[in-house]
Amino acid sequence: MKDHATLAKEFIKDSPRTDWHDETLWFVRHKRDKAAHSLPEWEQLREWASQIKNHALSNLDSYLEEFEKKALENGAVVHWAADAEEHNQIIHKIIKENGISRIVKSKSMLTEECHLNHYLEAKGIEVVDTDLGERIVQFRKEPPSHIVLPAIHLKKMDVSETFHEHLHTEKGNNDPKYLTHAARLHLREKFIAAELAITGVNFAVAETGGVVVCTNEGNADMGTHAAKIHIASMGFEKLIPKAEHLAVFLRLLARSATGQPITTYSSHFHKPKPGQQLHIVIVDNGRSRILGKPDFKNSLKCIRCAACFNTCPVYRRSGGYSYHASVAGPIGSILNPNFDSKAFADLPFASSLCGSCSNVCPVKIDIHDQLWKWRQEITRQGHVAVAKKVGLKGMAFVLARPGLYRFGGKMLRWVLKTMPFMINNRLNPWYKQREMPSPPKQSFRDWYLKNQKR
Amino acid sequence: MSSKDKILSAIKESKPASTALPVIDISAVISFDDLKAQFKKVLETIGGVCIESVGKGEMEKIVAAELSYVQNGVNTLGAYDEGLPLISAEDLASVDLAVISGTVAVAENGAIWVSETQMVNRILPFIAQQLIIVIEKKDIVTTMHHAYQKIDVAETGFGAFIAGPSKTADIEQSLVIGAHGPAGLKVIIY
Amino acid sequence: MVFFIPCYIDQFYPGVGIATLELLKKLGCNVEFPLNQTCCGQPMANSGFARLSDGCDKNFVKNFTGYDYIVGPSGSCVLHIKDHLHDDGNKKAADRIRSTIYELTEFIVDVLKIDNIEASFPYKVGLHNSCHGQRGLGLSSMSERVLPLFSKPEQLLKKVKSIELLKPERNDECCGFGGTFSVFEEAVSVRMGQDRIKQHTANNVDYITGVDVSCLMHIEGILRRQGSKIKTIHIAEILNAGGAL
Ligand code: SF4
Numbered sequence: 015m016k017d018h019a020t021l022a023k024e025f026i027k028d029s030p031r032t033d034w035h036d037e038t039l040w041f042v043r044h045k046r047d048k049a050a051h052s053l054p055e056w057e058q059l060r061e062w063a064s065q066i067k068n069h070a071l072s073n074l075d076s077y078l079e080e081f082e083k084k085a086l087e088n089g090a091v092v093h094w095a096a097d098a099e100e101h102n103q104i105i106h107k108i109i110k111e112n113g114i115s116r117i118v119k120s121k122s123m124l125t126e127e128c129h130l131n132h133y134l135e136a137k138g139i140e141v142v143d144t145d146l147g148e149r150i151v152q153f154r155k156e157p158p159s160h161i162v163l164p165a166i167h168l169k170k171m172d173v174s175e176t177f178h179e180h181l182h183t184e185k186g187n188n189d190p191k192y193l194t195h196a197a198r199l200h201l202r203e204k205f206i207a208a209e210l211a212i213t214g215v216n217f218a219v220a221e222t223g224g225v226v227v228c229t230n231e232g233n234a235d236m237g238t239h240a241a242k243i244h245i246a247s248m249g250f251e252k253l254i255p256k257a258e259h260l261a262v263f264l265r266l267l268a269r270s271a272t273g274q275p276i277t278t279y280s281s282h283f284h285k286p287k288p289g290q291q292l293h294i295v296i297v298d299n300g301r302s303r304i305l306g307k308p309d310f311k312n313s314l315k316c317i318r319c320a321a322c323f324n325t326c327p328v329y330r331r332s333g334g335y336s337y338h339a340s341v342a343g344p345i346g347s348i349l350n351p352n353f354d355s356k357a358f359a360d361l362p363f364a365s366s367l368c369g370s371c372s373n374v375c376p377v378k379i380d381i382h383d384q385l386w387k388w389r390q391e392i393t394r395q396g397h398v399a400v401a402k403k404v405g406l407k408g409m410a411f412v413l414a415r416p417g418l419y420r421f422g423g424k425m426l427r428w429v430l431k432t433m434p435f436m437i438n439n440r441l442n443p444w445y446k447q448r449e450m451p452s453p454p455k456q457s458f459r460d461w462y463l464k465n466q467k468r
Numbered sequence: 469m470s471s472k473d474k475i476l477s478a479i480k481e482s483k484p485a486s487t488a489l490p491v492i493d494i495s496a497v498i499s500f501d502d503l504k505a506q507f508k509k510v511l512e513t514i515g516g517v518c519i520e521s522v523g524k525g526e527m528e529k530i531v532a533a534e535l536s537y538v539q540n541g542v543n544t545l546g547a548y549d550e551g552l553p554l555i556s557a558e559d560l561a562s563v564d565l566a567v568i569s570g571t572v573a574v575a576e577n578g579a580i581w582v583s584e585t586q587m588v589n590r591i592l593p594f595i596a597q598q599l600i601i602v603i604e605k606k607d608i609v610t611t612m613h614h615a616y617q618k619i620d621v622a623e624t625g626f627g628a629f630i631a632g633p634s635k636t637a638d639i640e641q642s643l644v645i646g647a648h649g650p651a652g653l654k655v656i657i658y
Numbered sequence: 659m660v661f662f663i664p665c666y667i668d669q670f671y672p673g674v675g676i677a678t679l680e681l682l683k684k685l686g687c688n689v690e691f692p693l694n695q696t697c698c699g700q701p702m703a704n705s706g707f708a709r710l711s712d713g714c715d716k717n718f719v720k721n722f723t724g725y726d727y728i729v730g731p732s733g734s735c736v737l738h739i740k741d742h743l744h745d746d747g748n749k750k751a752a753d754r755i756r757s758t759i760y761e762l763t764e765f766i767v768d769v770l771k772i773d774n775i776e777a778s779f780p781y782k783v784g785l786h787n788s789c790h791g792q793r794g795l796g797l798s799s800m801s802e803r804v805l806p807l808f809s810k811p812e813q814l815l816k817k818v819k820s821i822e823l824l825k826p827e828r829n830d831e832c833c834g835f836g837g838t839f840s841v842f843e844e845a846v847s848v849r850m851g852q853d854r855i856k857q858h859t860a861n862n863v864d865y866i867t868g869v870d871v872s873c874l875m876h877i878e879g880i881l882r883r884q885g886s887k888i889k890t891i892h893i894a895e896i897l898n899a900g901g902a903l
């Protein structure tokens with residue numbers, strides 16, 4: 015499989031599109047800044063959010079039991095899934111038992127993580143993604159490239175072509191308004207006919223047994239209220255203790271994600287409506303393992319706002335697919351190695367460690383520190399190209415020995431001056447698009463000995 | 469062992485030492501001199517329209533006028549069709565305008581809490597082409613913290629904060645009002 | 659006090675070392691330079707091999723024990739020492755170093771509390787905010803955070819006579835150096851650098867300056883490849899610049 019550096023290089027080949035991707039997401043980051051700066055208590059809010067999540071994670075078992083008890087009282091059916099496979103089986107069973115064929119789904123990163131669509135497709139069941147961006151990529155048989163803006167890698171021409179093919183829109187009509195309207199008509203038919211609606215969960219409230227789902231489009235509501243069955247899938251880390259805590263998170267979520275003061279719809283589901291079934295699937299899928307790692311546990315605080323994506327100078331210039339995972343971006347780079355540290359060994363290195371991600375994170379995850387720690391972990395497990403290690407071992411050896419270091423430095427300067435082609439060649443990635451520093455006559459130390467030392 | 473037991477025991481084993489919940493001091497958050505003006509300002513920036521009226525009587529007049537412009541309006545404020553709670557999505561798909569009331573409006577973000585009782589039919593505020601929400605001036609609060617103090621989220625089976633008309637920017641980040649839900653939202657403050 | 663010169667400055671940018679030394683002396687410091695210093699260990703650690711840097715760390719502790727302040731003209735190396743220096747055999751000395759090491763501008767502003775810099779630099783200058791100095795050491799406020807605005811490097815540059823400071827549109831975006839990132843992720847790294855340069859070029863600057871030679875080395879490499887007229891210069895060289903240059 016290609017690694018991040020290779021995929022990023024391919025992405026950057028299309029220079030105007032890279033600029034567009036970078037500038038568009040930077041604009042989202044900019045809107046986020048404006049929204050954050052509109053609240054003097056912003057840093058306090060982040061601190062509260064972080065503390066609530068830390069508290070919830072440290073008492074998760076009791077909150078989960080409280081949540082289940084309340085949800086059952088509310089008339090919901092609660093399922094527990096140890097892994098992705100079980101999650102998919104549970105949903106499949108509900109579909110089969112009720113003889114369902116028309117299914118709509120609103121955005122859920124968990125179902126992406128579990129590859130639910132593929133699983134059901136293999137069984138001949140079609141799921142219609144109803145978030146506009148997700149519908150677009152579904153038509154194109156692509157995964158989302160961003161957790162909040164799934165089709166951000168596409169331009170309107172691309173969408174226009176896709177809709178022309180699937181929805182018979184006018185060829186060459188690239189107007190976002192026109193295209194959105196076409197999708198509206200198409201999806202309203204799907205909603206009205208839907209028998210079962212699957213949603214993700216943004217927050218689950220232990221004290222009330224309810225789940226909260228946030229959208230701008232209204233697709234979660236259209237689906238769930240039209241269908242006779244609602245399945246809400248949640249990773250167990252979505253739990254928060256009390257309804258009043260929702261205030262903290264809803265104030266942070268949309269402001270961090272898009273710069274809106276709140277999403278258009280923040281829907282609180284507690285009981286099924288008369289004649290409807292409400293199923294809640296609580297999923298582990300590796301989360302309990304993360305919870306047990308002191309260095310990495312707090313990645314579970316994530317509320318999937320994608321602010322870290324939008325601010326990341328690497329993500330903006332490499333695109334979501336360069337992360338070859340269902341969750342890309344900085345948070346993806348610290349989550350994915352938990353699932354498979356070999357397949358995702360490249361991701362913690364796909365960062366300049368600038369730290370901007372940790373600064374925007376509304377729940378104060380120490381993302382860039384975790385990237386650094388993952389690097390140590392991954393090399394310890396041996397998942398790094400041997401060449402890199404040998405080179406660095408040599409370097410470590412030299413740098414621990416001042417005499418050797420000085421000799422090496424002199425040699426390097428000498429080589430640079432007398433035989434620059436030894437270093438300035440295509441094999442040196444530095445030199446491909448950058449000049450090497452011009453070698454000075456002497457090192458600082460040499461100068462110091464000559465000029466300063468008494 | 470059931471998956472539930474497996475998950476819970478794995479959590480018990482791996483969970484970190486307990487940390488305390490923060491004390492959320494609402495007096496430390498933003499405040500506005502004029503809640504109504506702030507609410508209106510934000511609502512307009514998120515694509516909504518704000519209409520101010522003096523008293524319930526004028527509000528009802530405005531609502532009646534709005535309903536008179538459309539063919540298929542549903543008004544939940546007075547007496548409504550007994551069957552409304554159970555009407556299917558298919559039948560409601562042709563509603564041009566729905567009028568509902570809200571419990572509390574939030575000045576910081578233009579959102580209004582609407583309970584299931586106020587929606588009458590859960591899908592109504594989402595499926596109607598246009599939506600009007602009426603709210604009493606005294607029910608405008610400063611922030612979401614204040615809003616949650618005034619509502620009981622679990623009082624009815626469903627409830628939502630609604631902030632502006634439905635929207636999307638999924639095509640090249642250009643904002644389009646009217647994604648799947650209402651393409652217009654008017655809020656009447658009385 | 660004592661003076662720490664990161665390895666690549668020692669080898670490639672002796673001018674920065676000289677300027678730093680002269681500047682500190684001008685500001686009244688009694689400066690020493692331990693002759694057996696090499697490197698802070700960051701290149702290994704950031705590549706995932708912190709455990710290989712033990713020898714390097716030991717050497718650092720050996721060289722820098724027993725001084726009141728340690729000052730280095732590189733935010734990134736200073737941050738690395740602050741966060742990661744360890745020496746199991748000599749924990750106390752390592753801890754003390756971690757708490758007494760300063761980046762140059764931070765040292766001038768917070769410790770020396772200097773109000774007056776006798777320097778003049780009649781050029782248009784863009785300040786590159788290096789991430790490790792800014793976000794790591796807190797040399798200035800950050801655009802992501804909702805906190806009071808300040809900038810120690812800017813505060814000092816503003817005291818320089820005849821200088822014209824110009825801010826790029828994205829004032830604190832990373833330049834893409836990132837240590838070994840610049841080689842492992844060559845394509846993204848260079849692209850980030852090119853984009854930074856574009857915004858400074860839009861301001862028509864003569865120089866790009868910063869507190870970190872490593873970022874400047876990366877930026878300089880791209881500038882020279884592009885054949886640009888813009889030059890890079892370390893902040894110490896500006897603060898040490900006399901009337902004529
Ligand atoms: S890690 Fe933080 S910034 Fe990134 S998506 Fe999660 S909550 Fe948002």
